[in-house]
Amino acid sequence: MTSTTKTRTVTIGTGTYTLEELKGAYRRMSEIRAFEDRLHIENTTGDIPGFIHLYAGEEAIAVGVCDNLEHSDYIxxxxxxxxxxxxxxxxIRPMMCEIFGKDEGLCRGKGGSMHIADLSVGMLGANGIVGGGPPLVVGAALSAQYLGNSGVAVSFTGDGGSNQGLVFxxxxxxxxxxxxxxxxxxxxxxxxxTGAEFAVGSGDIAGRAAGFGLPATVVDGTDYFAVREAAAAAVARARAGEGPSVIEATAIRFYGHFEGDAGLYRTPEQLQAFKDSRDPLKIFRERTADVIDVAELDAIDEAATTEVDTAVAYARAAAWPAPEQVLSDVYASY
Incomplete structure (x- = not known):
């Protein structure tokens, strides 16, 4: 790691960042962790309709990728x-309202946890269809190519979804x-x-890309910097008109497949070992220990927790959608 005091930049791995960029990346990861940890508690009250699948443990992937994207790009x-x-x-607040089914939610409370979307920021939506994202971003990328606006589109798909035919x-x-x-x-x-080592026949998700002529890379999905560097190269390639690529990011989810999952496929000892050694926030702290004071990161964590707590209180008090809205936003009018 090297640093330049005059410009307040630091070099970590092959990337150069300002301290503000680093703190912003940690803030986004911390907000995701606080959001998911709080929902893990809130779900036990029975006040949240529908299923919830938590992302804790994979924060570095989403943030590392999206930190390379423009507002107008799609995921x-x-x-x-x-x-x-x-x-x-x-x-955070409109997301929480959506999860609680309230009218101020991003989808007026009709999408819930598994179908949150916000086209204003390029978020095409969470998707209950396993492997349903890749076809959507192909359409978004075709639009960007046609318009010539240098836009890119990114799909996030799990190891289970990687086996779906529509993904191929x-x-x-x-x-x-x-x-x-x-x-x-x-x-x-x-x-x-089901373990990926059993369900993925080749045992190599990224390796499948070669069958389509796609370049691919495998990164440690718990290391923000590894993900960001890999995504930066892929995004630059796409913007330059050099075509699509694949990134396989490995990580561990800290909670069950869904809230209520007994998780009998992992022992408590295994899970604790994962949390001790593969926590993206801990790894970020370790990699920035020489340039960011621990107290600053602690303050970011506290602020994230407070913001999420405030969002929960707001969502609980927010209004439900009016009954007459049941048929609105259901069908498109052309």
Whole structure:
């Protein structure tokens, strides 16, 4: 690590960052962690409708990728989408309102946890269809290519979703049309309760990309800097008109597949070992220990927790959608 005091920049790995950029990245990861940890508690009250799938443990992937994107770029998410939403710029309060089913939610309370979308920030939506994101970003990338606006589109897909046929079709089409797309595979080792080493026949998600003529890289998804550097190269390639690429990011989810999952496929000892050694926030702290004071990072954590607490209180008190809205925003009018 090197630093330049005059310009207040630091070099970590192959990237150069300002201290403000580093603190911003940590803030976004901390907000995701606080959001998910609080929902883990709130879900036990029975006041949240629908299923919840928590992203804690994978924060560095969403933030590391989205920190390379412009406001106008697009992403498509999964059923485990809160982290992607926050990383792309969706607001904490309207997200919380959406999860609680309230009228001030991003989708007027009709989407819930698994279907949050905010087109104003390029978030095409969380998706209950396993592997449903890649075809969406192929469309978004085709639009960007046609308009010539240098936009890119990114899909986030789990290791389970990586086995879906429509994912392969999307990858092939992206190559055929030379689209500005990045396919990010978040390999947390478990497709629901099935280990990736069993479900992925080749044992190599990134290696499949070669079958379509796609370049691919594998990164440690718990290291923000590794993810950001890999995503920076992929985004630059896409913007330059050099076509799509694949990133496989490995990480561990800290909670069950869904809230209420007994998680019998992992022992408590295994899970604790993961949290001790593969926590993205801890790793970020270690890698920036020489340039950011611990007290500053602690203050960021406290602020994130306070903001999430405030959002929960607001969402609980917010109004429900009016009954007459049940048929609005259901069908498109052309």
């Amino acid at each position: 498509a998410s999964t059923h485990r989408g809160h982290g992607h939403c926050l990383a792309k710029g969706c607001g 079709e999307a990858m092939n089409m992206a190559v055929v049309l030379n689209l500005p797309v990045i396919f990010v595979f978040e390999n947390n080792g478990m497709g629901e309760a």
